[in-house]
Amino acid sequence: MSNLPRLPRSAAVLAWCLGILVAGGCRASKESEQARIVTVDVAPVLLSQIQRTVVSDGLLYPARQAALVPKISAPVKKVHVERGAHVKAGQLLVELENRDLLATAAESRAAFDLAEATYETTSKAAVPQEVQKAELDVQTAREALDAQQAIYTSRQSLFKEGAIAQKEVNDAQVSLTQARSQYELARKHLEDLQGFAREQELKAAAAQRDAAKGRYDAAQAQLAYSMITSPIDGVVTDRPLYAGETAPAGNPVITVMDTSRVIARVHVSQTEARELTVGNDANLIGGDNVPVPGKVVQISPALDATNTTVEVWVQADNREEKLKPGTSLSVEMIAKTIPSALVIPRTAVLTSASGATYAMVIDPDNKPHLRKIAVGLREKAKVQVTDGLESGQRVATTGAFELFKLDPDVLGKTKVQIAPAKEEEEPEES
Known part of the structure; x- marks a missing residue:
């Protein structure tokens, strides 16, 4: 038998476990060293x-819109178009009752024609009676002047022959001077009378004619207000009234929108607004996710007071009318392209x-x-x-x-x- 002391059984088990742990640690170290x-x-x-794009949600508006409010209060006589109709600028859309306006226009036209005829007659009329009297006075004074001139000339000849005294020549000269003064006064009076009377008479006739013309133009304007025409090419989007109804004051009788171009109005931050310029390309993306090309046409110079953002307008062609005003959509604005x-x-x-x-x-x-x-x-x-x-x-x-x-x-x-x-x-x- 060996003289080595025997280890207790518990110590042997512990040594075996330690060996297992050391061996496992070595294997883990080798694995960690592997890639x-x-x-x-x-x-x-x-x-x-x-590209640097600025994205924001916006709302579509028509490029132009005309909500036509009548300038006169009258019932609707006839509506010539229906909602959805395409109309041209100048096309008649709605007629208002205008029989009273037609009568007023005819009456004012007759008054204008009369005043114009009076003016023409006055401009070609004979000389007034007062002027005729002044002309006779000038003629009489001229005849008296000629007579005194003949007397003075005759007495000068007689004085040279020694037939009369110097005093008679002097008396004739005084009479001639007086006759000449009378003639000049009569002539001046006639000239003044002719100019003033003629001018005043023509002024009065012209004033009556112009006043009649003004009343006629006003009547024609009132009559024209009863014929409501479209100021733009576009589509009728609203016609709330029917024949016989009267629009409340300030309310439109018909609305026309030009939807051939649409404008998306969006709000962006001040930082994003500084990156944008008018003319930048953009895309309007609606519910169908099909981008419609457009351009930045306006950047507001002022902040929106309610949210301190900047309003930007993006315009797009819409001749096929795929985009509807009032639609919410996403707008991508291309601020920079590399x-x-x-x-x-x-x-x-x-x-x-x-x-x-x-x-x-x-x-x-x-x-x-x-x-x-x-x-x-x-x-x-x-x-x-x-x-x-x-x-x-x-x-x-x-x-x-x-x-x-x-x-x-x-x-x-x-x-x-x-x-x-x-x-x-x-x-x-x-």
Whole structure:
């Protein structure tokens, strides 16, 4: 028998367990030293177009709308169009009762014609009686002047012959001077009378004619107000009245919308508004998810007082009338376009707790490398990379975050397995 002391049975069991644990730990250490394999999807870094879009919900309005309110109060006589009818500018839409207006217009027309005839007659009329008397006075004064001139001339001749005294010549000269003064006064009176009387008479006739013309024009305007025409090309969207009904004051009798173009009114933040300019391309996306191209046509210079946003108008062609005013829809406005930018899928961008951005680059040996990147424009599915990557590199997408969580030492010993490309399911044959 051996002289070695025998171990108690409990100690032997403990030694056996410790041996098992040591052996297991060695195996785990060897396994950790082996490279880990993580399955990921990859995508290439591409040169592609990317756009900065501003997205907001909006409401559609017609490009133009005319809610026609009558300028006179009268019952509806006849409505010439129905709701949904396409009309042209100047087309008669509604007639109001106007028999009284027709009579007033006819009466005012007759009064105007009479006043105009009176003016024409006055402008060609004979000289008034007072002017005729003044003309006779001028003629008499002229005859007296001629007679005194003859007497004065005769006495001068007689005085030279010594037949009369100087006094008689002087008396004749005084009489001649008086006759000349009388003639000048009569002539001046006639000229003044002719100018003033003629002018006043013509002014009075012209004033009567113009007043009659004004009353006639006013009657014609009232009559025209009873014929309601469309000011625009468009579609009749509302006609609330029927023959015999009278519109309440201030209420339209018919509404016309120009729906060949529509305007989506949206509200964006001040920051987004600064990125937009008039003329930017845009898309209107309704319930059918089919984008309709449009353009930014107006950016409000002031903030909306209720929510401190900026109102932006986007106009789109709607000649096929697919878009209906009053519809809510999504509006995408393209603020900036870069035609050739380095882009990666949005799922490839990894963000740390501090906000730094990274991408997991997969080298040709399928080893992952964490790269810090700078990003620019972002779209729904892709992101612009301005620094940190090169065209042609591969980045991990699905599964990238699992690699991102690994310690750097572990990541360096990790290899990736590229997931097979997903095939699109073919439609089942019916």
